[in-house]
Amino acid sequence: METLLLDGESLTCRALAAAAATARPAVGLDGPARERLAAARAVVTRALASGEAVYGLNTGLGARATQRLSAEELAAFSLQTLRGRALSLGAPLPAEVVRAAMIVRLNTLGRGAAGCDPAVAAFLETCLARGLTPLVREGGSIGASDLLLGATLGLALVGEGELVDSTGRVGPAAEVLRAAGLAPLALGPRDGLALANHSSFSGALAALFVARAETALTAVQQAAALSMEGFRANLSPLDPAALALRPQPGQAQAAEGLRRLLAGGGLEAPGAARRLQDPLSFRTLPQTHGAGFAALETARAAAEAEINGASDNPAVLLGEGRVVSNGAFQTPWLTLAAETLSRALAQVAVLLVARCSKLLAERFTGLPLFLARPGADSNGFAPVMKLAEALLAEVLLAAQPVAIWPSVNADGVEDALTNAPLAARQGLRLLAAFERLVAIEAVIAAQAVELRGCATTLSPALGEVLARVRRHSPALAEDRPLAAEIEALSAAIRGGALAAPA
Structure with a gap:
């Protein structure tokens, strides 16, 4: 299958459906999208260094948005974000749907608004190419971001939760990753929220x-x-x-x-x-x-x-070099x-x-x-x-x-x-x-x-x-x-x- 290059701007419903129907889709960000991703991460790094309050980066989430996090808590908070919100429930979504959501999230990361580490996008590309699909269940999103579905997906990538391999076998995420020769994704500041807080499942469906x-x-x-x-x-x-x-x-x-x-x-x-x-x-x-x-x-x-x-909140405004809710x-x-x-x-x-x-x-x-x-x-x-x-x-x-x-x-x-x-x-x-x-x-x-x-x-x-x-x-x-x-x-x-x- 020819590689589907994602630029964050021109993905069509038909191209997404065709790629998601493949067990091992060849999908990747193009050069400009990778540059935007790296530039957005630099904006986030500067915001952290400045000490300004940025929602979900150095503050809590939702009703706890007024609580500030210490520098020592930032990376751990990314993992905590996923663990506390990986609550999808019910029948598993078809692997085709989850692959489509992964492709959508990869594509939208290329917009440069998420501010995550580029390693997050690279890991999504690798999992798609190797036919590794997080097991995400259909219930849990009310359409005000797909937070619980996204967190379920993200938790599998860090080696917790469950993954489906290219043969359709379901297993503990850490075991499936190990069998594929992969170490779990390591998270930095903002990465957990970037994996969880978006509307990629709504868009994919x-x-x-x-x-x-x-x-x-x-x-x-x-x-x-x-x-x-x-x-x-x-x-x-x-x-x-x-x-x-x-x-x-x-x-x-x-x-x-x-x-x-x-x-x-x-x-x-x-x-x-x-x-x-x-x-x-x-x-x-x-x-x-x-x-x-x-x-x-x-x-x-x-x-x-x-x-x-x-669909990120907060979002990096690359042209202005700032992060806004x-x-x-x-x-x-x-x-x-x-x-x-x-x-x-x-x-x-x-x-x-x-x-x-x-x-x-x-x-x-x-x-x-x-x-x-x-x-x-x-x-x-x-x-x-x-x-x-x-x-x-x-x-x-x-x-x-x-x-x-x-x-x-x-x-x-x-x-x-x-x-x-x-x-x-x-x-x-x-x-x-x-x-x-x-x-x-x-x-x-x-x-x-x-x-x-x-x-x-x-x-x-x-x-x-x-x-x-x-x-x-x-x-x-x-x-x-x-x-x-x-x-x-x-x-x-x-x-x-x-x-x-x-």
Whole structure:
């Protein structure tokens, strides 16, 4: 794998997702980022020498920010910061998510705001390259920095806590480091806070949500276009002139993608459409999928600002050579953007289930009821609709906004939260059900296309979609269990293998 050079400014959701999916990602800071890191450490060293009070450097944390630390206490306080806050709880986060957070933290260290020893960044690079991932559990962040998750990660790097090696084996951090030929990371002043106090988990989760949602939206466009062919839908709702009458964000992109998928197929022939006006699940595809694309771009902007931004408090201002307290760790916009994307995907999922029901209804399609093969003693895809509605319920539940309230932390000093990581985790859970729904539509649409007899007149793009669907799920001639086929197709959709992007 080619090394992903991080400059603290240009990491994308897609690049982060690709690197985090690799057990041993080759990731490192570029030259200017390393220079900023070293320069920031020099600012911190001068601040210490001056004796000025700097939050978390020579003072306590939270409600104890007014307490000064002696010179002898500074390095020990870094370790104490991690030990006292490594409180993640619940199911372990997937290694992919933790790797993504490590990459985000490495990237944001390159901004030069953290002021940690450059050895911290070098150790993150080494652990990533050797496939060593701290075991961090999903519960513990309220989105006002990911303090407890970051501390859990940092504690593993110093040889306490647990690490997962490149084979997936979990063990005590000191043992796993020793087996990899590494000594635990030694901490200096400020280093413990730099490892703990940041929003890298929130940013990583949001970025992974965005990257995966982009793939899912591409796939649902393909499944919907195949449904349009099987239904013999009217193409007038895709007319650019009609759409221009109300230029809703995203709808032109959605309509153009559908037109491109259908281009050169039989549905473009005069008289191919069977109805003057189709049900809304077909007729409002540009508006509903367009809302998904618009929400995706908003979430992408929010996530990429986070994974390239310094969420450190206090933060080093390199241009001014000073350290300032701030609230950059607070993530309300990230929460709102993730929630909006989830709600938009829920709208898309509702239309998807409605389209599937129409494809199974003889009175709407003129095809055999439930798309059962003529003469077969079969209920066709009727039972699949129960699965579709169960999945839709999961989508709609996961799309609910997260709760926010005045926080009661730090004796009233830390009195606000965002729950951004929960919003992003809910989005990822939503996508697990959403991708299965897309697989269901693709399988049903493929059956409709073949029963209609129009498989040979599909556009080249949709012909490829049909072929890839059939690699996972043959045509339904008689009743058989379909769950494994739907699951396999869902995995292909998640991996972007349904067809080329459209």
